Amino acid sequence: MRNMLKYVAIPIASYIVMSISAFAQQRTYDLKTVGKHEDEVLGVFVNGDNTRFATSSLDESIKIWSIPEGKDLMTIKGHLGHVNNISFSGDDKQIASASTDRTVRVWDVATGTQQYVLTGHTAEVIGVYFSPKNDYIASTSFDRTVKLWDTKLRTEVKTLRGHTDKTNDVAYSYDGQYLASCSDDKTIKIWSTDMNSKEALLTLSGHDTQVLTVLYSFDSKRLASADEKGVVKIWEMPSGTLLRTINAHNEIVQSVSWAEDNRTIVTASLDKFVKLWNSDTGENLMSMDVGSDIWGVDLTSSADHIMVGCADGSVKMLVEKKEAIKGKEKPKGKGGKK
Amino acid sequence: MKNLSQLFLSSLFLIFGFHSASAQQIMSVTGAVIDQTTRNPASVIVSFYDKNNKKMGSSKSNSATGFYLVTGLKQGETYKVQLESPDYFKDEYEVTLPVSKKYADVSRDFTVKPLAKGSKILLEVPPFELKKSKLRVGAEDYLADVKKMMILNPGVSVEIQIYPDAEGDPAVNEAFTMERAQAIKKYLIDNGVREQKIVLKASGQTDSVNPPPKYKTAKGKRYIGPIYIVVTKV
Numbered sequence: 001m002r003n004m005l006k007y008v009a010i011p012i013a014s015y016i017v018m019s020i021s022a023f024a025q026q027r028t029y030d031l032k033t034v035g036k037h038e039d040e041v042l043g044v045f046v047n048g049d050n051t052r053f054a055t056s057s058l059d060e061s062i063k064i065w066s067i068p069e070g071k072d073l074m075t076i077k078g079h080l081g082h083v084n085n086i087s088f089s090g091d092d093k094q095i096a097s098a099s100t101d102r103t104v105r106v107w108d109v110a111t112g113t114q115q116y117v118l119t120g121h122t123a124e125v126i127g128v129y130f131s132p133k134n135d136y137i138a139s140t141s142f143d144r145t146v147k148l149w150d151t152k153l154r155t156e157v158k159t160l161r162g163h164t165d166k167t168n169d170v171a172y173s174y175d176g177q178y179l180a181s182c183s184d185d186k187t188i189k190i191w192s193t194d195m196n197s198k199e200a201l202l203t204l205s206g207h208d209t210q211v212l213t214v215l216y217s218f219d220s221k222r223l224a225s226a227d228e229k230g231v232v233k234i235w236e237m238p239s240g241t242l243l244r245t246i247n248a249h250n251e252i253v254q255s256v257s258w259a260e261d262n263r264t265i266v267t268a269s270l271d272k273f274v275k276l277w278n279s280d281t282g283e284n285l286m287s288m289d290v291g292s293d294i295w296g297v298d299l300t301s302s303a304d305h306i307m308v309g310c311a312d313g314s315v316k317m318l319v320e321k322k323e324a325i326k327g328k329e330k331p332k333g334k335g336g337k338k
Numbered sequence: 339m340k341n342l343s344q345l346f347l348s349s350l351f352l353i354f355g356f357h358s359a360s361a362q363q364i365m366s367v368t369g370a371v372i373d374q375t376t377r378n379p380a381s382v383i384v385s386f387y388d389k390n391n392k393k394m395g396s397s398k399s400n401s402a403t404g405f406y407l408v409t410g411l412k413q414g415e416t417y418k419v420q421l422e423s424p425d426y427f428k429d430e431y432e433v434t435l436p437v438s439k440k441y442a443d444v445s446r447d448f449t450v451k452p453l454a455k456g457s458k459i460l461l462e463v464p465p466f467e468l469k470k471s472k473l474r475v476g477a478e479d480y481l482a483d484v485k486k487m488m489i490l491n492p493g494v495s496v497e498i499q500i501y502p503d504a505e506g507d508p509a510v511n512e513a514f515t516m517e518r519a520q521a522i523k524k525y526l527i528d529n530g531v532r533e534q535k536i537v538l539k540a541s542g543q544t545d546s547v548n549p550p551p552k553y554k555t556a557k558g559k560r561y562i563g564p565i566y567i568v569v570t571k572v
Binding site: 042058080081082084085100101102120121122123124126143144145147150153154155156157158159161168195210212228251252254270293295 | 369370372374377434436437438440441444445446447448449462463474475476477479554556557560
């Protein structure tokens with residue numbers, strides 16, 4: 001009887017519990033196309049209160065869309081090159097954009113007018129990110145540097161050097177204490193936001209190819225990074241300990257984003273798939289082929305809406321099925337930090 | 339005696355107050371000078387000139403790091419920055435310093451182009467859209483750099499080498515790249531560069547040194563046929 005319990009009942013019970021748990025964690029979405037750019041969509045960014053998202057494109061424009069309707073609200077033009085990335089300010093009133101024209105530009109979200117242009121990078125600008133208090137903008141460029149711009153003075157104030165190849169992306173921690181940058185040199189560097197420090201605090205090695213994107217979780221305790229081979233890594237911060245490696249995709253992953261639970265991440269790739277993951281366990285929560293290579297992805301706080309920017313110019317939205325979100329807590333918003 | 343000590347103290351306050359106010363007006367500029375073709379550090383003389391063309395500060399960038407530091411500059415002023423070296427084209431930039439108590443220094447990086455017969459300078463931001471031969475809107479901003487290089491260095495002659503965006507019929511490709519070359523030449527001549535200083539070389543074959551990628555490339559790495567400015571006479 002004891003052996004029966006040990007060898008039959010316990011495994012069966014465990015299997016049932018695991019199955020229920022796995023089933024409970026699966027999330028299902030409907031896919032819809034909300035609009036198009038005239039060329040490939042490179043960047044996607046959801047604002048802090050989950051009411052708008054912005055996209056940037058090879059067509060040199062930025063578009064602003066409504067959530068949840070997906071209505072095309074505005075097209076912003078002014079860059080003289082591809083707009084590689086975008087970032088909302090913490091108060092959602094401004095957008096900073098990074099372009100192949102070697103500039104960062106700042107735009108008024110309400111009117112779409114250009115407020116100022118930041119020049120100083122000596123090659124294409126790829127990554128851009130507002131600091132949590134909106135006092136600085138960080139940008140990365142193929143000139144191998146990370147530059148910090150004072151938003152009040154509208155000028156370059158500091159250059160962070162240390163990467164030995166093109167720098168691809170940059171992100172502030174939400175507590176405002178750190179900056180993470182990633183590079184074709186296969187590393188991630190963590191910098192203090194203290195304006196007196198010149199050297200990186202940490203260099204994270206582990207990716208075996210170019211690291212294309214980095215992003216802190218909302219509690220600033222984790223960092224997600226992704227590379228050219230589709231590998232995603234989760235790091236404990238500020239220690240820089242590698243927590244998990246996820247072989248997420250078969251192609252370039254240019255974009256990752258965190259949900260507000262600081263556990264769920266979304267990844268998207270040129271393999272046409274958008275995927276949700278539990279970063280604690282590495283479990284795949286959702287996987288969907290959207291039919292086109294994906295450059296950019298972001299999601300609302302509760303992950304009930306996922307926005308993707310595709311190489312065919314389309315902007316798509318994944319909406320969580322209603323029966324799946326019944327009884328779930330109402331989204332709280334990102335606290336104006338993202 | 340009491341009056342004397344008061345006078346002494348007041349003078350001290352005045353002197354230190356004035357000194358401190360002056361110190362707030364002063365700012366340093368630091369950064370790196372980079373060889374545009376190799377992205378390696380470059381050693382050049384970096385000089386800051388005020389609006390009266392008076393040299394206000396100068397520094398030689400370090401050959402190993404490219405770093406320079408120029409101090410004693412005034413906040414709120416606009417300076418002409420001149421870069422000089424026997425190994426590089428003379429170049430000029432404009433820098434306006436912010437007014438702020440928050441920063442003692444700000445950063446500015448510069449690029450320089452090697453001055454040697456045969457040196458091949460890639461136009462990093464292509465002035466054309468993919469598969470288009472008409473200068474794109476805003477292309478003038480980037481061609482202005484080439485124009486400035488040729489006007490500041492009047493002895494220099496160049497060959498503009500242009501390669502197509504993709505493999506294809508060589509005759510069609512060559513006609514296409516020649517259209518691009520002509521568009522650049524016209525811009526330079528219209529803006530004061532002498533026609534005799536420019537030779538065009540349009541290629542029907544893609545660039546063997548920097549060919550179109552055969553696999554998907556990451557953001558910002560979209561391929562447009564390379565354009566080189568090759569120095570033929572210095």
